[in-house]
Amino acid sequence: MQLVPEYRADVKRVERFNFVARMTHWGHTVTFILCLLTGLVLFLDSADWLAVIFGGFSGAGLVHRIAAVTLTIFLVIFVIFDFKGIISWVKDLLRFGKNDIIFVMKFPFEFLGFPVKMPPQTRFNGGEKGNSMLTPTSVILLVLSGYIMWFPAIFPAGLVRVCYPIHDIAMVLATFMVCMHGYLGSFHPGSGESFWGMWKGTVRDDWAQHHHPIWYEETYGDKANEKSE
Amino acid sequence: MANLTNLYDVSKCTACRGCQVACKDWNQLPAVIEPFRGNYQTHEDTNADTYTIIKFIEHEDDPAEDVTWNFIKYQCMHCLDPACMKVCPQGAISQTNWGAVIKDYDKCIGCQYCTYACPFEIPKYRKRDDIVTKCTLCYDRVEEGLTPACARTCPTGALQFGDRDELLERAQDRVKFLRANGFPNATIYGKLELGGLNKLYVLTDTPDKFDLPVNPKVPGQITFWQNWVQPYFGWLIPLALAGSAVSFVTTRILAGKHGEHAEGGHE
Ligand code: HEM
Ligand code: HEM
Ligand code: SF4
Numbered sequence: 064m065q066l067v068p069e070y071r072a073d074v075k076r077v078e079r080f081n082f083v084a085r086m087t088h089w090g091h092t093v094t095f096i097l098c099l100l101t102g103l104v105l106f107l108d109s110a111d112w113l114a115v116i117f118g119g120f121s122g123a124g125l126v127h128r129i130a131a132v133t134l135t136i137f138l139v140i141f142v143i144f145d146f147k148g149i150i151s152w153v154k155d156l157l158r159f160g161k162n163d164i165i166f167v168m169k170f171p172f173e174f175l176g177f178p179v180k181m182p183p184q185t186r187f188n189g190g191e192k193g194n195s196m197l198t199p200t201s202v203i204l205l206v207l208s209g210y211i212m213w214f215p216a217i218f219p220a221g222l223v224r225v226c227y228p229i230h231d232i233a234m235v236l237a238t239f240m241v242c243m244h245g246y247l248g249s250f251h252p253g254s255g256e257s258f259w260g261m262w263k264g265t266v267r268d269d270w271a272q273h274h275h276p277i278w279y280e281e282t283y284g285d286k287a288n289e290k291s292e
Numbered sequence: 293m294a295n296l297t298n299l300y301d302v303s304k305c306t307a308c309r310g311c312q313v314a315c316k317d318w319n320q321l322p323a324v325i326e327p328f329r330g331n332y333q334t335h336e337d338t339n340a341d342t343y344t345i346i347k348f349i350e351h352e353d354d355p356a357e358d359v360t361w362n363f364i365k366y367q368c369m370h371c372l373d374p375a376c377m378k379v380c381p382q383g384a385i386s387q388t389n390w391g392a393v394i395k396d397y398d399k400c401i402g403c404q405y406c407t408y409a410c411p412f413e414i415p416k417y418r419k420r421d422d423i424v425t426k427c428t429l430c431y432d433r434v435e436e437g438l439t440p441a442c443a444r445t446c447p448t449g450a451l452q453f454g455d456r457d458e459l460l461e462r463a464q465d466r467v468k469f470l471r472a473n474g475f476p477n478a479t480i481y482g483k484l485e486l487g488g489l490n491k492l493y494v495l496t497d498t499p500d501k502f503d504l505p506v507n508p509k510v511p512g513q514i515t516f517w518q519n520w521v522q523p524y525f526g527w528l529i530p531l532a533l534a535g536s537a538v539s540f541v542t543t544r545i546l547a548g549k550h551g552e553h554a555e556g557g558h559e
Pocket of ligand 1: 095127231237
């Protein structure tokens with residue numbers, strides 16, 4: 064059984080994610096999962112077995128904090144070194160429109176593997192736009208509430224108290240998204256080349272045309288070529 | 293087992309702070325010296341090495357009268373329904389069958405959730421051991437048949453220790469007496485507050501005159517977190533995992549039916 068499509072270097076490929084975007088994405092993936100596992104130790108009522116992996120509860124607390132700081136550093140790197148990328152990402156999200164709504168409504172069928180015809184998508188399709196809004200928002204909430212929970216003495220008590228449910232709600236929302244996102248970004252057959260876009264940086268030219276025609280046209284299509292000439 | 297309680301009668305207290313010293317002595321706590329703040333109070337609040345303090349509170353309600361000067365012993369109230377116990381992610385806090393709320397310091401990881409769940413913010417973080425500490429109602433003494441160190445020391449009988457129901461009756465009588473003898477606002481504290489406290493107070497005036505919350509409540513954010521978010525919300529995660537697993541299977545079955553995706557993925 065094939066998990067992800069074969070990486071083909073012999074066909075024409077176009078760039079999808081630059082180095083900074085890929086490095087910080089995978090950095091976030093690792094630190095997020097570490098934070099999640101060490102956080103669940105406290106969230107779940109009986110997770111002693113999980114704590115053992117990190118050398119007990121204090122070990123888990125330490126790993127949570129180290130991973131949290133590393134996660135924050137990756138966020139800062141992303142903002143400093145790919146600010147332009149973030150701006151164009153946000154601009155793409157703001158293009159959320161009719162095609163995206165149709166995409167999201169039809170997506171459950173696509174998700175299960177029924178053949179569906181999707182309207183043309185921009186750089187990020189409707190589902191990716193949703194993920195791009197929800198997940199980073201939750202992560203930012205996790206970071207803010209997390210530091211307040213870490214140093215409760217320097218914040219007002221009422222603020223510390225709201226941070227507990229916020230940290231938990233954001234954790235659940237982000238993890239809910241990441242569980243499906245991780246699957247969609249790898250083993251879901253419909254996502255095709257996506258994984259290589261995030262892993263190696265490039266996707267097959269024909270896939271890009273199929274999946275993100277508007278983006279392809281604007282970036283690599285005739286119009287874009289005319290502009291650059 | 294019936295609840296064993298401390299009854300503290302403000303009207304008999306001379307603020308000698310014997311209880312404060314006895315507490316330090318029994319629990320082998322180092323002295324904590326705080327700067328002078330212009331009154332007799334030794335510590336601004338309880339701290340990780342000071343489980344009980346005598347608060348000195350000055351009130352000037354009626355400019356024609358003198359300043360009223362109240363003092364009160366302050367420590368963990370050993371709530372009958374303790375919020376700290378509910379939030380503790382380690383189950384380090386428990387309640388003895390006679391009503392003391394105690395902590396197992398081997399389990400405590402110093403997260404300080406209890407500090408902020410407590411309506412009185414009593415438990416305090418002790419940095420050197422990375423734990424959060426508070427009054428134990430001297431459960432280690434009581435279980436050996438002794439009275440708490442503070443109650444044993446008290447020279448005036450302001451602190452008594454015994455059966456909660458009996459002490460409540462005694463407190464009620466005392467309040468009646470005080471009301472008839474120049475303290476019309478005298479009241480009991482701890483009978484009903486937060487569903488009952490395992491520390492009872494006889495006050496000569498309303499609780500606010502003693503820096504106590506008049507109608508203490510477990511903070512709403514804490515109830516929301518513990519009663520709704522913690523038990524139910526997390527189920528979204530297994531739902532997402534299950535959904536992905538289902539899709540993993542169905543996509544592959546359906547791909548067999550409809551034929552493989554075209555080169556480079558489909559639309
Ligand atoms: C900058 C980022 C973060 C910081 C500073 C942070 C900090 C904290 C702190 C201080 C605690 C309190 C428990 C303890 O003392 O160990 C905590 C708990 C927790 N964290 Fe984080 N965290 C961060 C990110 C995350 C992320 C990304 C996740 C999961 C995806 C997460 C999940 C949790 C969970 C589940 C708990 C337990 C909450 C409970 O007891 O109900 N945290 N975090
Ligand atoms: C579990 C393993 C993961 C895999 C296999 C994975 C894979 C991918 C892939 C292939 C893309 C590019 C999609 C595209 O072509 O546009 C992507 C984008 C993205 N990833 Fe991940 N990812 C993982 C975990 C995470 C985590 C933990 C986070 C954040 C906490 C995250 C946040 C994002 C965001 C915000 C995007 C851009 C929006 C989107 O395309 O949905 N990813 N990921
Ligand atoms: S007074 Fe605070 S620390 Fe003491 S039992 Fe009640 S909630 Fe817990």
